[in-house]
Amino acid sequence: MTAPQFDQGRHWRAKLGFIVLSNEETVEDDVFRLAPPGVGVHISRVQSADEMTADTIALMRNNLCYSASLLLPGIPLDVVCFTCSGGTMAMGEDVACAAMKEACPDAQATTVIGASIRALKHIGATRISVLAPYPPFLNEATKAHLQANGFDLMAYHSLCYETNAQITNTAPEFIYERAVEIFRSGSDALFICCGALRSLEVIDRLEQRLNVPVIASNQAMMWDCLTICGITDSISGYGRLLGTRDC
Incomplete structure (x- = not known):
């Protein structure tokens, strides 16, 4: 045997x-x-x-x-x-x-968030446009955290959601459209903050449209x-x- x-x-x-x-x-x-x-x-x-x-x-x-x-x-x-x-x-x-x-x-x-900071630094980004879904008290914490890590926030836009269900159920196409809308020329990268957002589906398209790297939380x-x-x-x-x- x-x-x-x-x-x-x-x-x-x-x-x-x-x-x-x-x-x-x-x-x-x-x-x-x-x-x-x-x-x-x-x-x-x-x-x-x-x-x-x-x-x-x-x-x-x-x-x-x-x-x-x-x-x-x-x-x-x-x-x-x-x-x-x-x-x-x-x-x-x-x-x-x-x-x-x-x-x-x-x-x-x-x-x-530590991973996202390291990814942004890895690509050499210092000036970033940010899309986030958070309520006001978390937006302030997010801005402060990014600035404390040396990033210049060229744009920061929040969807101002109150629940996780709203974040999870946000359509990827809406994420794409809002990201294009809030992105500011001169940014080194776009950062989509929050792993509950379904941003994986639109990263490639956003990079092609904006011609900069896109960093999303889960990626x-x-x-x-x-x-x-x-x-x-x-x-x-x-x-x-x-x-x-x-x-």
């Missing part, structure tokens, strides 16, 4: 853990779509509410460590990532990463996670950042 044969499993290149909001419908689809062969995508959810308020963000912060602990217990992850930009900026990136590291000490902890997040793992596969159809890995 032949002895059992073992290999490294399907996820032999990297294991990525993502913490998404309990009522989120976009991020999970996007990360599975973007993951190259041999890269595992593992999902946990953190308790949240449809309305975006200071109280609901506090709820996320208090449960983030527990949610991270549910990602492949006993099996080391390469990266663990919190996928809510607004929540991260409101609670602080250091707070979010510390909570994830407590549960996943062997993994590199990152966040979607930047996957780029960052793969970069941390030393994976440099080109992934076509989602902008220059992933398509060439060299902007």
Whole structure:
């Protein structure tokens, strides 16, 4: 009788853990779509509410460590990532990463907004136009965070939504049209902030129309996670950042 044969499993290149909001419908689809062969995508959810308020963000912060602990217990992850930009900026990136590291000490902890900042710097952008969906208190936090990281906001436009459902159900064509409308000449890049927006579908078209790189939250997040793992596969159809890995 032949002895059992073992290999490294399907996820032999990297294991990525993502913490998404309990009522989120976009991020999970996007990360599975973007993951190259041999890269595992593992999902946990953190308790949240449809309305975006200071109280609901506090709820996320208090449960983030527990949610991270549910990602492949006993099996080391390469990266663990919190996928809510607004929540991260409101609670602080250091707070979010510390909570994830407590549960996943062997993994590199990152966040979607941290990934977006690194992606914008990678392409050499300093002057940016920004499209976001947030209510007023998160808009102020977003502007302050981007400016603190050295970006000149040539334009900042918010859809001023109050609920996650509004963000998730915004049609990609509307995102495209509004992005074209708010983009300011002289910007080095367009940044579409928030992983719940279905922006993957329009990145390529926007780059062709605006003739600048477009950074969108989930695209930047996957780029960052793969970069941390030393994976440099080109992934076509989602902008220059992933398509060439060299902007």
